[in-house]
Amino acid sequence: MTICIYYSNPYISEFDANVVSIKDDWIILDQTAFYPGGGGQEADVGTIEGIPVIEMKQSGNTISHRVPNHTFAIGQNVQGIIDWKRRYELMMGHTGEHLLFSHLSKICPDIKLVKISIGQDRKSLTIKGALDWDALAVAQERVLDSIEANFPISIFNVSKDDVSLDDARIKIDRIHGNDVRLVDIGDIDRAACSGIHVRDTSELGMLLITRLVSARPDADFEIEFEIGDVAKRTALNLSITALQSAEALGARVQDLNRALGNVLNERDVQAQQLRMYEEKALDNLTPSRIGNVNLYSGLFGAMDKRTLLNAAARFTKNHAACVLGSAGERFMLVIACSPDVDIDCAALINRVLEPEGGRGGGKRHFATGGAPSPERGEDIMVRAIVKLRTVLDDTASGGADTLSDIK
Numbered sequence: 001m002t003i004c005i006y007y008s009n010p011y012i013s014e015f016d017a018n019v020v021s022i023k024d025d026w027i028i029l030d031q032t033a034f035y036p037g038g039g040g041q042e043a044d045v046g047t048i049e050g051i052p053v054i055e056m057k058q059s060g061n062t063i064s065h066r067v068p069n070h071t072f073a074i075g076q077n078v079q080g081i082i083d084w085k086r087r088y089e090l091m092m093g094h095t096g097e098h099l100l101f102s103h104l105s106k107i108c109p110d111i112k113l114v115k116i117s118i119g120q121d122r123k124s125l126t127i128k129g130a131l132d133w134d135a136l137a138v139a140q141e142r143v144l145d146s147i148e149a150n151f152p153i154s155i156f157n158v159s160k161d162d163v164s165l166d167d168a169r170i171k172i173d174r175i176h177g178n179d180v181r182l183v184d185i186g187d188i189d190r191a192a193c194s195g196i197h198v199r200d201t202s203e204l205g206m207l208l209i210t211r212l213v214s215a216r217p218d219a220d221f222e223i224e225f226e227i228g229d230v231a232k233r234t235a236l237n238l239s240i241t242a243l244q245s246a247e248a249l250g251a252r253v254q255d256l257n258r259a260l261g262n263v264l265n266e267r268d269v270q271a272q273q274l275r276m277y278e279e280k281a282l283d284n285l286t287p288s289r290i291g292n293v294n295l296y297s298g299l300f301g302a303m304d305k306r307t308l309l310n311a312a313a314r315f316t317k318n319h320a321a322c323v324l325g326s327a328g329e330r331f332m333l334v335i336a337c338s339p340d341v342d343i344d345c346a347a348l349i350n351r352v353l354e355p356e357g358g359r360g361g362g363k364r365h366f367a368t369g370g371a372p373s374p375e376r377g378e379d380i381m382v383r384a385i386v387k388l389r390t391v392l393d394d395t396a397s398g399g400a401d402t403l404s405d406i407k
């Protein structure tokens, strides 16, 4: 059994211990300040006798440290030093997570905590249930109130049938053994937890929510946050970004949401108008006649893909073929013909796109593809139309009717 210094005094970052067991890279000490991880909090890193500890594991009451390249002997007295800056940030992050979820669950009583991640790179809560930025804003404000109120954090063990579990946040099926470790934040929150926490809430300084993203399908949302000095500096950077965005939109930062809403509305209206003009431009295409087949062709600038495909299908109902191009960020090409016209559109589209580093696919009578350079669009269109005309001319005159005859 390892004596867990991280529980008896979480503020100890340097300690002496005796090596009691060695198996390859893994060593067991009689006592350790290295937290092996748990409750969503990552394991500590650091050194033993200056050699990096890169991994920790726990088996029952025994804690093992992975120390590659060590030369320790059983009975040797060693000094362990944990990466304190990282550990303290994780302690703050863990207490911050308890505070944030506690307040959030009072605002949105139906939410459930699915997962916690407390690491240096990512501190987050994964939630099942409905919430939004308004709820997060209120929760964040209340967390700040709790930080300023400087609530003490007290940690104690009780048995599984203790009455103090009645008002605790706990997943009883995840508790092994008879004892439950409870973490109280003042009298505002009580949760079962195996993690490492700070002594009082004022140590957190600040908690800042930095991201809200979908966590589907396993849950609904993941809320990322920062804590302490990192939170303060992130808030400064975000405020500059918000001020610059407001300036770019010609609005006060307080009106940023409304100004952005207006811009998005305008964009939707313009997109609708653009669709209308695109439809009109397509409807105005006059086909050229080759034998009894109408050939529609046109090159457009950055046309909506769906609009172009719908037009191709519309044009090629009977005795018709079409070559339609759109030069946006890439060049997009559609070659189609009606079922009564014998052209292998998929073969044709690849023949014209491959020399341009592009490719196409689809069916014999309806093929789409693209090429990387939109400025090559006109040349590609000309080549496609010439090849298609050759097949149609030959078919009309009873000559070659397959692409393989086209050089």
Ligand SMILES: [Zn+2]
Pocket (backbone or CB within 6 Å): 039, 094, 098, 191, 192, 193, 194, 195
């Ligand atoms: Zn916890």
